[in-house]
Amino acid sequence: MSDTVLRLPAELKYADELRYLAERDSGQRPARWQLSPQMVRTFVLGSTPAQKLDREIAQKWYGDPSIAERAIVTLASDRGLLLIGDPGTGKSWMAELLAAAICGDSTYVVQGTAGTTEDQIKYSWNIAMVIAAGQSRDSMIPSPIMTSMQLGAMGRFEELTRCTSDVQDALISILSEKYISIPELRNDNVVFAKQGFNIIATANSRDRGVNDLSSALKRRFNFVHIPVVTNxxxxxxxxxxxxxxxxxxxxxxxxxxxxxxxxxxxxxxxxxxxxxxxxxxxxxxxxxxxxxxxxxxxxxxxxxxxxxxxxxxxxxxxxxxxxxxxxxxxxxxxxxxxxxxxxxxxxxxxxxxxxxxxxxxxxxxxxxxxxx
Missing domain, CATH: 1.20.920 (Histone Acetyltransferase; Chain A)
Structure with a gap:
């Protein structure tokens, strides 16, 4: 597969390392996490001699270890994680590595733009199936965020502040209530998030003033600032x-x-x-x-x-x-x-x-x- 795919996601590129860490992981794991927080840190920042592993784990993100640790702790909590910093500081790479280590899939991604709609955050409909048989769960197209909720996985939202305020605010109920209502359906009309679900969002600090986050949405995120590397x-x-x-x-x-x-x-x-x-x-x-x-x-x-x-x-x-x-x-x-x-x-x-x-x-x- 690596010979045909232009860019493998982190969970496939480093699949051997993730399997190795999971086999040797005796730490306490939050619900549905594939690795303990300590091993997630090792995957992201690399192993140390003190861990006495019989295989070296390469460092993949370079920066202050406390930044990675705070990000990991946030994802084990009830609050979403917002990685904020200048362009090129490794926010998206950090988000991908965390999702790969925690749930084994970093591809539940919404890319924020000025044209992103609420449907892309929640769900849309397969029009042909709706015409043929009406609206049902089968004719619904879940967003990557909804899919991650159903699986108890990490959903990613890139460039959150590029989206308009009304689209951003669609995340408020997801982060606070942990479910999405589907008013078009009479029965089976709520999708509940399973344990392990959380959201990793990124925002460009140079985009402040483009579409500022509302106070309500800010309260539902822990902000982790990724500084420009000067060393x-x-x-x-x-x-x-x-x-x-x-x-x-x-x-x-x-x-x-x-x-x-x-x-x-x-x-x-x-x-x-x-x-x-x-x-x-x-x-x-x-x-x-x-x-x-x-x-x-x-x-x-x-x-x-x-x-x-x-x-x-x-x-x-x-x-x-x-x-x-x-x-x-x-x-x-x-x-x-x-x-x-x-x-x-x-x-x-x-x-x-x-x-x-x-x-x-x-x-x-x-x-x-x-x-x-």
Whole structure:
């Protein structure tokens, strides 16, 4: 199956690890959980020597362990979990890992958008079956959230604040009453949530003010904030882990020189500093400059090196990929990047020469192409 599916969900990708942890799990498990909270933590954060497991469990989410622990505890409670943070901080990945470890299925997902309707949260109808035989449980199409309620599993709601307020509020009765009424049916017209059901939602902190959550809905969630990673060592581990995972799908492997990764990390750190001190939106890049975007830059550079380069990652290609990935608005982003390149990157080039000089040249070439 892994040869034909573009991206396996966490419960399939790490099925061996989940089976192993379940076999050795002697901890107390909440109702219908496949692992105890302690083993869920191990699955997400990796094993330690103190656990004395005869197999190493890889770390999959990088961050403060207390964040993962609070998320796990919340899901064992009566309240929903809302993971909130800037784009690219790993909210969705954390949600997927938690659902995979707790119920063995992370695919009961509603993707929030401006066009999401209440039907997509609760249920809809198979029109052909309704015309042929009328409304019944058989002609009803349950939403992923309703399905997770029926199974006692984890339902996921991505980008909650992208939905309109009336759609968001459809979750209030689900989270508080733990059932969905079906007024179109006379009998068997209530779907009750089984033990083990909960909701893991994510929200982009940059979307505040788009569709703010109501006070009633906020009360039914525990908020867990996922901070932007600022520790370079931690960010390096995240970038290498995720980039390697993405490139494995393409059956591509090119070793990235540690010094080139240092160039990438330092450039993003400098860009964030410049963005924080900018006087207006036009004076900073539109990009969120997240860890996820660093992963995108590195993946782009490695693939370019594989197909059109010398089968090795060079500073020039990294510079071109960074500029090509981050410059989105014309002419605003070009102006911002040009200023940054001729001040900050130029200073690194003068001081360190070598890779910084070639990196600078690659970025300048990319800007010339974009400017036309």
């Amino acid at each position: 370079k060592k931690q960010e390096r581990e995240i970038i290498l882990f995720r980039t390697t995972e993405l490139l494995e799908r393409q059956q591509v492997r090119i070793d990235v020189a540690p010094t080139l990764l240092d160039v990438l990390l330092q450039t993003f750190a400098d860009l964030r500093e410049a963005s924080a001190s900018a006087s207006s939106d036009d004076a900073k890049l539109e990009s969120a400059l997240s860890t996820a975007e660093q992963i995108g830059v590195l993946e782009d550079a490695v693939l370019y090196s594989t197909y059109f380069g010398e089968q090795r990652l060079t500073p020039e290609i990294l510079g071109r990929s960074l500029v090509g990935t981050l410059v989105r608005r014309r002419p605003e982003d070009i102006a911002v990047m040009n200023k940054f390149w001729h001040s900050v990157v130029a200073k690194h080039s003068e001081k360190h020469q070598g890779e910084w000089r070639d990196f600078m040249a690659g970025g300048q070439d990319a800007m010339k192409v974009i400017e036309g």
